[in-house]
Amino acid sequence: MRPLLASFPLLALLGGCSYLPTWDSLPSVTGDKVLGLVTPYRVEVVQGNVLTKEMVARVKPGMPKAQVRDLLGSPLLTDVFHEARWDYVFTIRRQGAPAQQRLVVARFDGERLQSLEVPDDLPTENDFVASVNTFKPGSKKPKLELSEAERAALPPPKKSDEAAPTAAAEGPAPGRTYPPLDAKLGAGS
Template identity: 25%
Template sequence: MQNSIRIVTLCCVISLIGGCGFFSVYKRDQPQGNLITPEMVQQVQQGMTREQVTYIMGAPLMDNPFDANQWDYVYQLHTADGQVYDKRVSLYFQDDQVSYIDTSGDIGTAPPAREQAPPASEATTTPLQPVTPIQSSTPSAGD
């Protein structure tokens, strides 16, 4: 009886300790804001209209209440290992056209990927086959 109580107590203690954080918990990356890629920033040029910018970059994250001619795109990524990546693009308009582009953060590089897809040369793809419709063997009500 004494041994069975000790074994049960030991099993309970081990199961409680296992859930207390000795083993790391899966953490995922937390992106926030507008996704900003180097290709997007390179496409935006001075003289573009607001509609053209919206097509490339999307809607701005923040509307400046003090200056309607400034659009801010902000992106922040908190990685699972605790690193933080900040990117910011501010576009200034004059006569509804981009007059100045201000960038900050590391726009030119992407944060390290956790899992990488295989290169296109190594990727295995199967060609899609056309789907043929199935013919019904039961006559319709109109026949």
């Protein structure tokens, strides 16, 4: 009787193996869904400089490198062997929106901008916001600027008199004394 009872778990274990699914019968990851039900979170990847038509329109040939950097930002790529070329690369991959990639190339002659190569599909600021907007249709668009009435309703900035007193106004720290500066200067002359 004991050998029969001892073999029962072994037989149950071997019999259970016939019910294990095979790799072909397992549900797979198709498209954006796992098991056909769950949408996994995908990390938003943004790299480079967002450049719009408005930003590029401010840059003119003949500008110095420092001014171009002030207007467009630091280039993503600068090559030691091609110092006369700056590459402004922008890529974004965001769940629910198509991937975007753009390249703007600034070419310099010495320290001055010679030309700016801009792609035809460079968006305006509003077009860029609309292209990365993953809100559902009919939802509220993000607001980019305040109206004149909203600006007028803002509280005035605090005056510098209301700011915290500085260390110079409070005097030296307790227990410290310093000789007058004019005595030191007079002794050396």
